[in-house]
Amino acid sequence: MPYRSLESGKYGMRASALAPWRHGRAAGRLDEPADGVASPVDTERGLAAHLRYLTASGAGYEAMDTAGIAVTPRTLAAWPAEDRTPSRANLRRIDAAYRDLRRRNVVRSLIRRLNNGGRGTRVELHPHDQSGVRDQHRRAGVAGHRSVNVRRWDAIVRTWAAGDERALDEEWTDEVLADLGSDWGGYEYATGVGFAA
Numbered sequence: 001m002p003y004r005s006l007e008s009g010k011y012g013m014r015a016s017a018l019a020p021w022r023h024g025r026a027a028g029r030l031d032e033p034a035d036g037v038a039s040p041v042d043t044e045r046g047l048a049a050h051l052r053y054l055t056a057s058g059a060g061y062e063a064m065d066t067a068g069i070a071v072t073p074r075t076l077a078a079w080p081a082e083d084r085t086p087s088r089a090n091l092r093r094i095d096a097a098y099r100d101l102r103r104r105n106v107v108r109s110l111i112r113r114l115n116n117g118g119r120g121t122r123v124e125l126h127p128h129d130q131s132g133v134r135d136q137h138r139r140a141g142v143a144g145h146r147s148v149n150v151r152r153w154d155a156i157v158r159t160w161a162a163g164d165e166r167a168l169d170e171e172w173t174d175e176v177l178a179d180l181g182s183d184w185g186g187y188e189y190a191t192g193v194g195f196a197a
Contacts, residue, residue, distance in 0.1 A: 054098055107158060150175055
């Protein structure tokens with residue numbers, strides 16, 4: 001494979017303001033099917049749902065501990081009952097703990113859905129925006145969006161769940177971009193990534 005771009009903004013290349021993704025971060029779109037609770041944590045309903053999910057298992061308590069939530073069981077019980085309100089910092093920690101636990105809990109089902117019985121899932125990639133790049137500096141061979149059928153999602157989903165962006169970047173390159181051939185570098189920074197999970 002060709003070398004990777006180290007300076008994404010050099011010569012005026014830019015990713016979309018809506019999706020300035022390095023290719024591996026594009027797999028962060030997996031957050032959408034993994035989200036679970038629709039209500040934000042700073043609403044009564046959202047807080048209750050987040051805490052119900054977190055307090056239903058030992059893994060949830062571990063996730064809260066890892067996120068830095070250090071409160072007494074009495075305080076934890078008082079939050080959803082609205083006897084006390086968590087600080088903004090604790091709301092952020094509750095949300096982080098919830099997302100961490102939710103990611104770990106949906107790994108198997110996401111892998112099964114995306115692998116699709118060996119048929120895989122089609123991914124549509126839109127290249128970086130070269131409209132501000134002078135002709136002599138434009139990357140050749142980047143015509144428009146490309147579609148790739150990804151058959152092996154196991155490593156991508158597991159590194160996404162672990163929150164390891166560097167490993168996710170490697171897996172995305174190996175499992176998705178490698179199928180684009182020699183012009184994969186034009187899709188290293190994506191303005192859009194779409195797939196149905």
